[in-house]
Amino acid sequence: MAESPILEVTELSKFFGGVQAIMNVSFALAPGQILGIIGPNGSGKTTLVNLISGFVKPDKGSVFFKGRNITALQPHKIANLGLTRTFQVMRPYHSLSAFKNLIVPLNSPRVKRSSAGKLGDIDAVAIDILEEVGFERDARVPYKTAGSLPLGYLKRLELGRCIALKPEVIICDEVFSGLSMSEITSLIPLLERLRMEGITLMMIEHRLRELFRLSDRVVVLAFGRKIAEGTPDEVMNNRTVKEAYLGTETKV
Amino acid sequence: MVAKTRRKKRLERSIKVRCEGLYALSSWSEIAYLMAPRVLLILGLLVIPFYVDMYWQRVLCSAGIYALLALSFDFLAAYVGLVCLGGALFIGIGGYIAGLLNHYFHLSPFVTIPIATIVGAAISTLVLIPCLRLRGIYFAIVSFMLPLFAVYIIIALNVFGGTEGISALDTFPSISLELYLILAAVLAALFAIRRLVNEDMGIILRGVKDNDQAVRASGISITAYKIRAVFMAALLGCFGGAYLGHLYGWLGISLFAMDFSILPIAATVMGGMGSLVGPVLGAFILTPMSEALRGFGQLRVVLYCLILIAFMVYKPEGIMNILQRKYHQFEKWEEV
């Protein structure tokens, strides 16, 4: 943890019409780490993702990415810096075929800059990436219309969309939700490989068991506040966390 | 209950479709099969003028303008997700620029139309940029009001000829020129837009329509792309406006008339949303039909709207999509 954090959130707060969605949340993310974020329903997890990725502007606090304050930046600017996210609700570009879905990120300034215009056949690149995230090329899955794909593939497509951007940080908003056990087990190697490739992951999850297996550190949110942070073991044994999950009144 | 023992089955025709938009062609007959509708359309548009009298040729000129507007409406609505009810804005801005250049600087229509097309599209885009943040029917309603706004301002300031407009602008030297100019423009625009929506840019725009948040998370500025899309749609409309101004040699506040916003939408609904060819066909059907109904006076608008509603309710996919299906698939009865 000696390295300077790649992503740092300081005292982030957001109100929605008087309701505290996020209150004074701070944490940091070291390069190459997997950070898990857990919390009961309505604890503000998705709001936190929206705040970091720039879709919602915070009322207070700042987000630093590689030392740069990105709080006021537009989402696409943030994505171009190398911080991207998945969405909890899967809405692919349903009228397009799966690989055409990747044409969008492949046209972003970030990709164009890094490939210096030598991307070659952009469709082939898209299909390669899809194969990487588990679309069977032989079965012609990449050519299928995105609207007709089952959920498992949609989650992969969503990850593929992020990977196409060659990001440094991916925030995964509940990638496991709605998937069967076998689908989850097949997804985990992919996430581990991403970490091997040096991509930092921040995972918002409900599936605690898988998350604890994957993450290096875990942050726990309840009622918009951070109530615990630490290694999976530390968090699992934290009394406040247990209370929050069991629904007892938290005293903060 | 004989009917229940069989059902209609729909099958793709012999050409194997590997995936959306990619065909494996193996023979001339297959190429011909694919090319036939396109060639038919082009030839049809180019040949029809020979068989009608001059009045109907002029009607075709108007139909061409509506076709351009319908195309621009369909492009924005079906591929970018911007339902722009303000086609009259494009016509008005294009027409005014061309007309004013012609009136004050005596430039020939062949100079004013290109200038008006490009400058007009730029101005229309600038006007619409603040509205791009709006979504769904907010955008629709505000774009519906913008042409009215333009009229109010022209009347209030009493500029550009005020309520009387400016007439005696230069017109085109011959009917065949004006006719083929607009037909060529319609065909060019049609094929350009069809091509565009399958290029990377078109795919990104369709992405914006389906899920703009994901596009933003992919590092692409949706505003920048929407601006480009609006500019392109405005190009078509402004060309139509500039052309219209010179077609009748006049400019006036009625260039912002509601008909220019409504009729193209009707054409799109009738022709088939999202098919691009459909709206063009729709415009070439509806405009002459509207002319043929002229004898009915007010009843014409009523009939017109009834047809429109009937299409929306009973054939919402529109003519073109039905034709396309009939052409590419065949139906047969199947015993159950």
Add this chain to the structure above:
Amino acid sequence: MTLEYRSDGVSAISILHHSTLQEPDFYSMEILIYGTVNSIIFALIALGFTLVYGVSRVPNFAHGSIYVLVGFLTWSFVNNSGFPYALAVIFSLVVAAILGFLIYRIVLIRLRGMATSEIIASFAVSLIILEGLRMQGIAGFKGFIGPFYTLKPFIEGKINLLGVFVDYQRLIIIGVGVGMVILLSLFTHHTKTGLSLRAIAQDEQAAMMLGVNSDRMAEIAMSIGSALAGLAAVLILPLGSITAEVGYRVLIYALAVCIIGGLGSWGGAILAAFVIGFAMKISTALFGALWESVVLVGTIILILLFKPSGLLGKQKELEERV
């Protein structure tokens, strides 16, 4: 005698500047009173539209045409069929409610969820009604030509209110307008139908699971909304005359109010009615009436620039889908 006719703007502008001379007190009083009246007129016009949109998400572009149709029917019942005024009004409102029901039942029900199609179809209905009324040769009615299709005010005469003359019809409008808002809020908070309407407006899925029939509610909303448009018509039309153009104008006003207030928000609509009512009255006083419409549309654009979902539009920042 030489005459120079100038159609340019110079003369027009020059009139503006040595315009009406009135004491400031009187002037501001007039703005206050007539601004209020105008605002309530706007609110009445928009109430039906916002009710329908709020409940069923149907942008009812036939709103203005129903307004004119009710005015015309009332006129026709009084002058052609010889009904007493009150009966004519009631009968027209019933027809309006049925018409609203039918528009939904026959046309809109098949287009649910497709906002564009709903707009186009209801606008087509609007054109059918308005342009149909414009036709000539209808018994006792020669098309909307001339100023002769007017409704009588309920009570003739006027009173002096703090130095400003206000006729009774306008006072009635204020009374009924305020009354309507109160009635509607009572209706939606204390009756079963009203509560169902609100439930649908807030969360369609959940309400449907609880057994609220969304189509039935939309039908009811369209009926009430159309009757409200009709009520606004019989209240407001005695101040002017019945022409087809009024239909288009009323639609534009209703849209303007609802857009500024936030579509589907009743409080927003009322607030917006006051914003527009006063903005227009003040701009008329300051720059002349020609600028009224410019101010109207300008206000819309300005407000939407800063609040894309209207003053009190209830849309989440991220899921702003209308």
Add this chain to the structure above:
Amino acid sequence: MSKKIGFTISILILCAALISSFGIATVHAQKEGKPILIGAPVPRASAYGQNGERGMILAAEEINAAGGVKVGNEMRPIKLEIIDTRDEEPGVPTSEVLLAIEKLILQKKVDMIAGGPCMSECGLAALDLYAKYKMLDVVSIGCYTPGWDQKVGSDLKKYRFSFRESGSVKWYIKEAVDLLRKIKEEHGFSKIFVSIDDSAMCRAAAKIVSDLAVKDGWKVVGEAKHPIGATDYSATLNECKRAGAEILFIWAYSPETSILLRQWSDMEVPALPIGFIGAAEDPGFWKATDGKGAYTIVTLSEAGNVPGNVTPLHMKFYNSFSKRWGIPPRSTGCVSAYEALFVLKDAIERTGSLDKEKLFEALRTTNLPAVRGTIRFDQNHQIIYGYDPNTSVLGCWVQWQDGKRVAVFPELAATGKIRIPPWLKK
């Protein structure tokens, strides 16, 4: 099941309601023969368009009943080709109006055109169309803009086929000023209050009138502008009362002006309302205001719309129009459109052919006694208005007296004296 019944019942009620108020549209029959085709573009949904249509149909029927038009040695009937231009309706572009005219020229192959369009924007644009197709036309409804004869005058060769047989605002303004002078002399009034629709056209025109009135010794004591759709005029009227105006000069075409006049009567404002008031032209005005519109003075633009004796043809026209259509001539357009066909007939008979180059020469030298006076055109092809029925045609200012429109100006056309409301008498 009950749902279905409810549905059916409601449809039935709706139908009943609509049928109770609607009747059946009328259709005009036309005479066949080997006709001269005259195109008649009219905006059917507007009052002026209807006026023109009625005038022209009446004229065509009269001409045909008398045997038709003598072209050389043969008698040919007139056939009207009426087309709806839809100008004066909102949302209709001028190009659509022009297309309707093109339909007449290109498809119906009419020999000449008489009638609209009424809107100035369309009328001006149509000039170029007529020049392009070398089509003879006589504008005879609306289109009062002074821009019209200016434009024709600017290029007489190009626009030589266009004539305007309806009036020009220029003349109507002069009439208004002369009428004001007459009232000033007769009643010793000197203060005038101006109330107008707030439209560019009304403002510009009213400005000219008040400027000219000031030169004549009038004192403009106040001005008020009303937005289109304004429905309360009490503030204006109060101010008018306070300022001590004796004339309330109005230039307004919005139908709501009838409310202004009703309020004027209710408040007994001591000023005589006079001017260009679209609402007060129609015979139905008296009923619409419950008689409160009495004393209002308004122009009907052309002699012949009310009984009088300007020319021998005057009463003949008035009676046959009233008989043919069941109502008296409404306002502008009835007479001029009626006369337009006679002007064309006269020119054709003098030329003896339908050759346009000859016809337009003949039209320029028209000197035809008609309903309004004697029809002559000036060098810009504009009909000459004046006060002498032997050299020009006459306008028509009427005052509402006892439910009738009584001609009060010009002197020669007058059939009654101007009455002053009792509350204005000194």
